[in-house]
Each structure stands twice: as structure tokens, then as C-alpha cells.
Amino acid sequence: xxxxxxxxxxxxxxxxxxxxxxxxxxxxxxxxxxxxxxxxxxxxxxxxxxxxxxxxxxxxxxxxxxxxxxxxxxxxxxxxxxxxxxxxxxxxxxxxxxxxxxxxxxxxxxxxxxxxxxxxxxxxxxxxxxxxxxxxxxxxxxxxxxxxxxxxxxxxxxxxxxxxxxxxxxxxxxxxxxxxxxxxxxxxxxxxxxxxxxxxxxxxxxxxxxxxxxxxxxxxxxxxxxxxxxxxxxxxxxxxxxxxxxxxxxxxxxxxxxxxxxxxxxxxxxxxxxxxxxxxxxxxxxxxxxxxxxxxxxxxxxxxxxxxxxxxxxxxxxxxxxxxxxxxxxxxxxxxxxxxxxxxxxxxxxxxxxxxxxxxxxxxxxxxxxxxxxxxxxxxxxxxxxxxxxxxxxxxxxxxxxxxxxxxxxxxxxxxxxxxxxxxxxxxxxxxxxxxxxxxxxxxxxxxxxxxxxxxxxxxxxxxxxxxxxxxxxxxxxxxxxxxxxxxxxxxxxxxxxxxxxxxxxxxxxxxxxxxxxxxxxxxxxxxxxxxxxxxxxxxxxxxxxxxx
Amino acid sequence: xxxxxxxxxxxxxxxxxxxxxxxxxxxxxxxxxxxxxxxxxxxxxxxxxxxxxxxxxxxxxxxxxxxxxxxxxxxxxxxxxxxxxxxxxxxxxxxxxxxxxxxxxxxxxxxxxxxxxxxxxxxxxxxxx
Numbered sequence: 001x002x003x004x005x006x007x008x009x010x011x012x013x014x015x016x017x018x019x020x021x022x023x024x025x026x027x028x029x030x031x032x033x034x035x036x037x038x039x040x041x042x043x044x045x046x047x048x049x050x051x052x053x054x055x056x057x058x059x060x061x062x063x064x065x066x067x068x069x070x071x072x073x074x075x076x077x078x079x080x081x082x083x084x085x086x087x088x089x090x091x092x093x094x095x096x097x098x099x100x101x102x103x104x105x106x107x108x109x110x111x112x113x114x115x116x117x118x119x120x121x122x123x124x125x126x127x128x129x130x131x132x133x134x135x136x137x138x139x140x141x142x143x144x145x146x147x148x149x150x151x152x153x154x155x156x157x158x159x160x161x162x163x164x165x166x167x168x169x170x171x172x173x174x175x176x177x178x179x180x181x182x183x184x185x186x187x188x189x190x191x192x193x194x195x196x197x198x199x200x201x202x203x204x205x206x207x208x209x210x211x212x213x214x215x216x217x218x219x220x221x222x223x224x225x226x227x228x229x230x231x232x233x234x235x236x237x238x239x240x241x242x243x244x245x246x247x248x249x250x251x252x253x254x255x256x257x258x259x260x261x262x263x264x265x266x267x268x269x270x271x272x273x274x275x276x277x278x279x280x281x282x283x284x285x286x287x288x289x290x291x292x293x294x295x296x297x298x299x300x301x302x303x304x305x306x307x308x309x310x311x312x313x314x315x316x317x318x319x320x321x322x323x324x325x326x327x328x329x330x331x332x333x334x335x336x337x338x339x340x341x342x343x344x345x346x347x348x349x350x351x352x353x354x355x356x357x358x359x360x361x362x363x364x365x366x367x368x369x370x371x372x373x374x375x376x377x378x379x380x381x382x383x384x385x386x387x388x389x390x391x392x393x394x395x396x397x398x399x400x401x402x403x404x405x406x407x408x409x410x411x412x413x414x415x416x417x418x419x420x421x422x423x424x425x426x427x428x429x430x431x432x433x434x435x436x437x438x439x440x441x442x443x444x445x446x447x448x449x450x451x452x453x454x455x456x457x458x459x460x461x462x463x464x465x466x467x468x469x470x471x472x473x474x475x476x477x478x479x480x481x482x483x484x485x486x487x488x489x490x491x492x493x494x495x496x497x498x499x500x501x502x503x504x505x506x507x508x509x510x511x512x513x514x515x516x517x518x519x520x521x522x523x524x525x526x527x528x529x530x531x532x533x534x535x536x537x538x539x540x541x542x543x544x545x546x547x548x549x
Numbered sequence: 550x551x552x553x554x555x556x557x558x559x560x561x562x563x564x565x566x567x568x569x570x571x572x573x574x575x576x577x578x579x580x581x582x583x584x585x586x587x588x589x590x591x592x593x594x595x596x597x598x599x600x601x602x603x604x605x606x607x608x609x610x611x612x613x614x615x616x617x618x619x620x621x622x623x624x625x626x627x628x629x630x631x632x633x634x635x636x637x638x639x640x641x642x643x644x645x646x647x648x649x650x651x652x653x654x655x656x657x658x659x660x661x662x663x664x665x666x667x668x669x670x671x672x673x674x675x676x677x678x
Binding site: 332339341344346 | 570
């Protein structure tokens with residue numbers, strides 16, 4: 001099961017590694033994309049400028065042609081020659097043969113009267129004197145009107161050319177279908193989202209745009225006049241590139257809107273590819289980071305666990321040391337009064353030794369009581385001496401011994417007891433065990449303490465199995481068929497003075513002495529398993545090599 | 550074998566008195582004192598074969614008494630009697646030349662056996678000289 005602190009550690013590691021490895025990747029990607037985008041925007045801006053220039057030339061040329069045609073017609077004829085509807089109609093037919101751009105044609109004299117007219121409207125006789133366009137044409141010799149919708153509701157504009165001076169001056173005026181502009185203007189539009197249109201000085205649309213009808217205000221408002229071609233990035237419609245250029249023949253400005261995103265479309269494939277690589281790279285980095293972090297955290301966890309075990313064993317050692325001191329102190333304090341009691345009782349016994357019933361009434365009773373005192377002083381003494389043994393820090397002897405022999409001689413102490421309680425002692429000794437260097441007497445003490453406990457656990461009618469084997473170290477396992485222990489008991493079983501036996505039957509020191517001795521011998525003793533079928537203690541001794549020398 | 554002369558040194562008066570009575574009762578020529586200075590003085594005056602010395606005493610402790618005894622009277626045997634866990638002290642005592650040590654409470658018969666062995670060694674050593 002994963003501990004939460006290791007999970008959060010793992011996540012933190014993972015985030016740091018991913019952050020440090022993915023950040024440069026993303027920065028690189030973003031910078032490259034930005035550079036590409038800028039380069040493409042520049043390219044688009046140049047393309048827009050080229051388109052604006054070419055388109056302006058085309059429209060100017062168209063206007064030049066119309067103006068030149070009208071001027072030629074006017075200058076090669078007199079007012080009298082063109083002043084009748086018949087002759088004008090003939091000329092109109094000739095002009096329409098070369099270009100079907102004209103809608104009507106009219107001749108206006110210096111007084112502003114429409115002296116001749118050919119076309120779909122009934123404009124003959126209308127007087128234009130005082131109209132701004134008439135004054136401008138008379139003054140400057142040329143007038144090009146804004147586009148407007150006529151009676152039949154299609155867009156057109158007027159060109160008027162003046163011939164002659166002063167009172168003999170007259171105008172040739174033609175209405176021209178402006179759809180041709182629309183076609184011209186639109187023909188240069190490069191992209192689907194791009195737009196091209198003309199606006200007049202007031203900013204009103206002269207050709208329909210994608211976003212506005214004729215004569216509606218254009219998206220840029222009333223523009224200033226300038227002579228060159230201007231290309232700008234704007235916020236218009238989500239970042240359009242706008243190219244503008246004023247026509248030289250009419251007071252109109254050509255406007256081209258280009259969507260840079262559309263121009264970047266060819267980059268999209270590359271972008272998708274790049275994102276694919278980034279995703280793949282991220283996945284690879286993630287997998288690598290995950291594996292690394294998992295192994296690192298796993299190792300950390302392992303080490304923490306080992307440290308916890310070490311801490312636990314250090315704790316146990318220090319507990320033993322502290323309790324050892326306590327035991328020694330208690331033993332001392334108890335031993336002195338015990339000695340006194342023993343001596344006092346002994347003195348009474350001495351005094352009664354040569355007395356009889358006549359001299360001392362109830363002599364037998366008194367003797368019995370004194371012996372009981374002596375007996376129990378003896379019992380208490382054995383307890384305090386064991387406590388001193390527990391506290392004793394004796395340097396272990398180092399002698400070459402055979403573990404099986406030690407087990408065998410230890411079992412000899414218990415044979416009668418086992419027989420008496422109908423407990424079978426079953427041994428399975430590995431004959432191939434190497435000899436070892438250890439303190440035989442102390443090892444025997446350990447085995448004896450554990451075996452005594454095993455016999456007590458079985459009580460009557462059962463079995464105690466003793467097994468020796470080599471498992472890197474040398475091991476002795478002692479298994480009883482007793483009722484097992486609770487986990488709480490198993491945890492405290494090596495604590496000094498911990499006993500499950502009735503008061504007065506056990507000191508609770510046997511196993512803690514065994515623990516202390518095994519610690520000194522460089523080995524260990526532990527509860528290998530316990531359950532309702534019995535308990536197994538395992539004594540482990542370091543394999544001291546082949547034990548020679 | 551003449552009667553052995555034993556000096557008991559123990560700060561606990563009751564214990565000292567009882568042990569003295571029991572030894573005297575068993576025919577041991579014994580004397581008892583309560584501290585280290587008295588013990589040193591007694592040994593200087595009388596001719597004791599063996600001293601039974603309590604290790605832990607107020608004032609001069611048993612180990613110090615032992616050191617001085619062995620310096621001034623190397624022929625007097627010493628048996629340490631200790632009631633506590635200072636086995637280290639007992640071992641130090643052995644290294645300083647004590648004959649043996651017993652842990653309280655000790656049965657008087659065991660103690661007397663140890664004392665007799667100590668006296669036997671002393672007499673053996675004296676005879677060899």
C-alpha cells in the first residue's frame with residue numbers, strides 16, 4: 001500500500017521534472033511559431049501592398065480610358081455636331097461597340113442645359129446650373145462623381161468632360177456602370193476572408209464590400225489623403241491587415257483587407273505536425289520521468305522502512321538498557337533487606353538448633369515458620385539474582401561450537417520435564433551446519449529460556465519441534481503446539497517483566513534476557529509466527545565463516 | 550587448623566550484628582565494624598585472616614578499603630560482599646586482589662566455605678614463603 005507522503009513526494013518530483021523538461025520545449029515551440037507568424041505577416045503585408053498597387057493601376061487605367069474616350073469624342077466634335085439626339089445616339093452606339101461600360105451620354109451647354117441625351121432616362125432639358133458637380137466640371141475641366149444608385153437601382157457614376165472655354169464651353173457627360181469596378185476590385189482579392197472595396201473621401205463605400213452595402217459607411221471611417229500605398233496591421237475584424245491607396249483619377253480610396261490567419265493556413269499542417277511531436281515528446285518525457293521517480297521514491301521508501309526498523313531496534317535496545325539499570329537498582333534495594341531477613345531467620349534457626357519442646361513451646365511450628373522464611377528469602381533471591389543477570393554486561397566468550405550439539409545438550413535439561421508433562425520433543429537438525437564462534441553457555445541460556453516458555457505454552461500433551469538450518473545465517477526455530485499469542489503480547493514479549501504467567505510463576509525476564517544475550521552475540525531472536533496452532537521463535541546467529549582457528 | 554579470625558565490615562548495623570552472632574555461634578573468631586576507617590584500624594591492630602567487605606558503604610567505599618588493605622596488609626584475604634548490580638565493582642575488586650565475591654543474600658554456610666578457602670590460600674601462601 002502506498003503511503004500518502006510518498007504519493008505526494010512522487011507527484012512533486014514528477015511535476016518538477018516535467019516542468020523543467022517541458023518548459024524549454026514549449027518556449028522553443030512558441031518562439032518558432034511566433035517567428036514564422038511574423039515572417040508570414042510580413043509576406044502578407046507585402047502581398048497586400050502589391051495587390052493594392054496593381055489594383056489601383058487597373059482602376060486608374062479604366063478611368064483614364066473612359067476619360068480619354070470622352071475627351072477624344074468631345075474634342076473631335078463641335079457642340080453643334082453632338083448637340084442633337086440623333087448624332088449623339090450614333091456616337092453612343094460606336095462607343096458601346098468598343099466597351100459596354102456606358103449607360104447614357106449627354107451634352108450640356110455652358111448655361112447648364114441638357115441639350116442632347118441618349119440613354120434610359122428622360123433627362124433632356126434638365127438644367128444643371130448651380131449643381132456643385134457642374135461648377136466643378138466647368139472650373140477644372142473634369143468631374144468624376146461618387147457612385148450612386150439610379151432609378152433602376154444599380155450602381156453607377158458620372159464622368160463629365162469640359163470642352164472649350166468661357167461661354168463657348170460645353171460638357172460631355174456619361175453615366176458609367178460601376179459594377180465593372182466591383183468586378184475589378186474583387187478580382188484582386190487573394191483570400192476567402194479578405195475584402196477589397198473603394199470608399200470616397202467621406203468614407204462611404206463605393207463598391208459593395210463583404211460587410212457593407214454601397215454608400216454605407218466603410219469600416220475605416222473618413223480617411224485622410226495620402227499619395228503612397230499604406231499597409232497596416234489593425235484590430236479590425238480580429239486582426240486584419242489593411243492596405244490602402246488613393247486613386248489618382250477619382251476621389252476614391254482603394255482598401256484591401258487581408259486575414260493574416262488565412263495566409264498562415266499553409267503553416268497549419270506544420271503546426272499540427274509540431275504539436276504532434278510536442279505531444280509525443282511530452283509522453284516520452286512523462287514516461288521517463290514517471291519510471292525514474294517511481295524507482296527513486298521506491299528506493300527512498302525502502303530506506304525509510306529500513307531506518308524505521310533500525311530505529312525500532314535501537315528503541316528496544318535503549319529500553320532494555322534503561323530497564324536493566326532499573327532492575328539493578330531494584331535488585332540492590334531488595335537484596336540488602338533480604339540478606340537481613342535471611343540472617344535474622346538463620347539466627348533464630350541457629351538458636352533453636354539445640355532446644356527441645358520443653359524449653360520452647362511450639363518449637364516445631366516456629367521451626368517450620370523459620371524454614372518458610374528462609375525458603376522464600378531463597379525464592380526472592382533467585383528473582384533478584386536473575387534481575388542482576390539481566391542487567392549484567394558480560395563480555396561474551398568466543399569459542400568454536402556446533403549449534404546442533406548446543407541444542408542437544410540444552411534439550412537434555414528438559415527431557416524429564418517434557419516426559420513428565422507428556423510433551424514430545426521433536427528435533428530436525430541439519431547435519432551439514434557449519435560450526436560457529438559464539439558463547440556456548442549464553443547461547444544455551446537463550447535456548448533454555450525459549451524452550452521453557454515453549455513447554456509452558458504447551459502445558460500438557462503436545463509437541464515442541466526444534467529445527468536447525470542455515471539460511472545465510474544459522475537459525476534455530478522452536479515451534480510449540482500451544483495456543484499462540486495475541487499481536488499485543490507478541491509485540492511486548494521481549495519486554496522485561498512482561499509475563500502472561502500467574503503472579504509468582506514467572507519473572508517476565510527469561511525472554512528479555514534471551515533478547516539481550518542474542519544482541520550481544522550479534523544475532524537476534526524474534527517471533528517468526530504465532531497463531532492458534534502454536535508459536536515459532538527463531539534464533540538467528542551470524543555465520544562466522546568456517547569457524548576454524 | 551586454628552580458629553580463623555574474621556573481620557566483618559558492613560554499614561548496616563542489624564545485618565552486621567546478626568552475621569557476627571551467627572559466625573560466633575559457629576565458632577568463628579569474628580569482629581564487626583561499620584565503616585572503612587574502622588576496618589583499616591582494626592586490621593592494623595588485630596591479626597585477621599580474612600575480611601568480609603561490603604562494597605557499597607557511605608564514606609570510604611569497599612573498593613577503596615580493599616585498595617588500602619592490599620597496599621598495607623597484602624597478606625590479609627578479602628571477600629567482597631555486594632548487594633547490588635555493581636558486578637563491575639566486584640570485578641574491579643577481584644583485579645585488585647580480592648579472593649572472591651558473594652552476592653547478598655548469601656547463605657551463611659556458603660559464605661563460611663568461601664572464607665575457609667580464603668584462609669586456606671593465605672596459609673598456603675604463608676607456608677610457601
